[in-house]
Amino acid sequence: MNHPPLTPTPAQDLGLSPKLELLMERALSLMARIEAVLPMPLSEPDWQASIAYRYRVRSSGHGVLEPVRQLAPLRFADLKEIDGQRDKLARNTLQFVQGLGANNVLLSGSRGTGKSSLIKACLNEYAHLGLRLIEVDKSDLVDLPDLMDLVSHRPEKFIVFCDDLSFEEGEASYKALKSILDGTVSASSANVLIYATSNRRHLLPEYMQENLSHSSSHTGEIHPGEGVEEKISLSERFGLWISFYPFSQDEYWSIVQQWLVYMKLPPAALAAAQAPALLWALERGSRSGRVAYQFAKDYSARATQGSTAVTDHPRHGAIADQGLDLDDDNASLD
Numbered sequence: 087m088n089h090p091p092l093t094p095t096p097a098q099d100l101g102l103s104p105k106l107e108l109l110m111e112r113a114l115s116l117m118a119r120i121e122a123v124l125p126m127p128l129s130e131p132d133w134q135a136s137i138a139y140r141y142r143v144r145s146s147g148h149g150v151l152e153p154v155r156q157l158a159p160l161r162f163a164d165l166k167e168i169d170g171q172r173d174k175l176a177r178n179t180l181q182f183v184q185g186l187g188a189n190n191v192l193l194s195g196s197r198g199t200g201k202s203s204l205i206k207a208c209l210n211e212y213a214h215l216g217l218r219l220i221e222v223d224k225s226d227l228v229d230l231p232d233l234m235d236l237v238s239h240r241p242e243k244f245i246v247f248c249d250d251l252s253f254e255e256g257e258a259s260y261k262a263l264k265s266i267l268d269g270t271v272s273a274s275s276a277n278v279l280i281y282a283t284s285n286r287r288h289l290l291p292e293y294m295q296e297n298l299s300h301s302s303s304h305t306g307e308i309h310p311g312e313g314v315e316e317k318i319s320l321s322e323r324f325g326l327w328i329s330f331y332p333f334s335q336d337e338y339w340s341i342v343q344q345w346l347v348y349m350k351l352p353p354a355a356l357a358a359a360q361a362p363a364l365l366w367a368l369e370r371g372s373r374s375g376r377v378a379y380q381f382a383k384d385y386s387a388r389a390t391q392g393s394t395a396v397t398d399h400p401r402h403g404a405i406a407d408q409g410l411d412l413d414d415d416n417a418s419l420d
Contacts (some may be wrong), residue, residue: 101229104383111317120358126149127358128149128150128229128232128235128236129150130151130236131150131151131152131153132153132243133240135152135363136152136154136155136159137157137209137213137217137218137219138153138155138157138209138218138219138220138221139151139152139153139154139219139220139221140152140154140220140221141217141220141221141222141223141226141233142226143226143229144180149226149229149232150160151236154221157206157209157210158203158206159210160168160203160206160207160210161207161210162176162184162207162208162211164207164344164348165200165203165204165375166337166340166341166344166375167333167337167340167341167375168199168200168204168330171193171200171204171328171329171330172204172207174326174328175178175191175193175204175208175328176208176211177207178191178326179208179211179212179217179245180212180269182217182243182279183212183215183216183243184215184274185219188279189279189281189324189325189326190267190279190280190282190323190324190325190326191279191280191281191324191325191326191327191328192282192283192284192324192326192327192328193205193282193283193284193328194283194284194285194286194327194328194329194330195285195329195330195331196285196330196331196332196374197331197372197374197376198372198374198375198376198377199330199331199333199374199375200330200375201283201330202249202250202283202377205219205245205247205283208245209245213244216241216242216243217242217243217245218242218243218244218245219244219245219247220233220237220244220245220246220247221247221248221249222246222247222248223248224248224251224252227263227266230246230263230266231266233246234266234275234278237275237277237278238275238278240277241277242277243277243278243279244277244278244279245278245279245280245281245337246278246279246280246281247281247282248263248280248281248282248283249282249283250283250284250285251282251283251284252284252285252286262321263280263320264278264320266279267320267323267324280324282324302310332373332374333373333374333375334373335364337373338363338367338373338374338377338378339360339363339364341375341378341379341383342359342360342363342378342382343356343359345378345379345381345382345383346359346377346382346385346386348382349382349383349386350386351382351385351389355389359385362381362385363378363381363385366380366381367381368408
């Protein structure tokens, strides 16, 4: 129970001696400092301030919901080459905001392929229907029950967003998320879903020796297969799995063009950007949406300055003159 801060009462009102007055003032000051570090219930933010919030735990241990002032203006139309994944997430989210059945979602797969961007675009698409988002770090997942209690009475629909989620064995937040998804005595809130992204499909590290654990275990565990079942049990509690895969060279170039157009590069100048874009991906060792976006930022900035020549590189000729295909496994910078 929270009590209002105690205010020192003048000694003359209590008839105390100066020494007792000093002692009382010190006691009240000490009590105020203790109250400042005691756990406090999570308070409601201004729900009109934003459509997205971050849950943060202060150094004092108090959790707060902070409105996100600057939102990424992504929409579904801005995301290319992930149409299948987009349609699955859009269908699930639309069912959710309409009060129909919907599942918690795990988006897993290759890095930089649009997992987080798709969730941000989803928020912008359905915010007008009452969709809201709360971003929670992995280390703060133990506070999920408090968040659920806070928003359960609200008319909006909330997505609890956990980005780049993965666990090591024994982490407390792993157990907390597992219970919230499906495993507590209380029913899950009808206006809350959990959307998580991860590069690991099962969220925990998996080892080759576990494929042999049906016959023996170096740890001496009698039923090692049950340990494997425990590892995959968390990911199974997400009702919808959406997988993302590496982009081909053509898909990567399509994404680069999309970002260059978004950044106001004249359409006539797009063809000249292809060789630099392929070289950029070759140097990074990745053809992902993130790499395409990073190239587009750099190239559009140099185009504004009138300098878009490809940086001299011994492999540039192979790309520009011979049409080097980055799908070739032998294409490297060695």
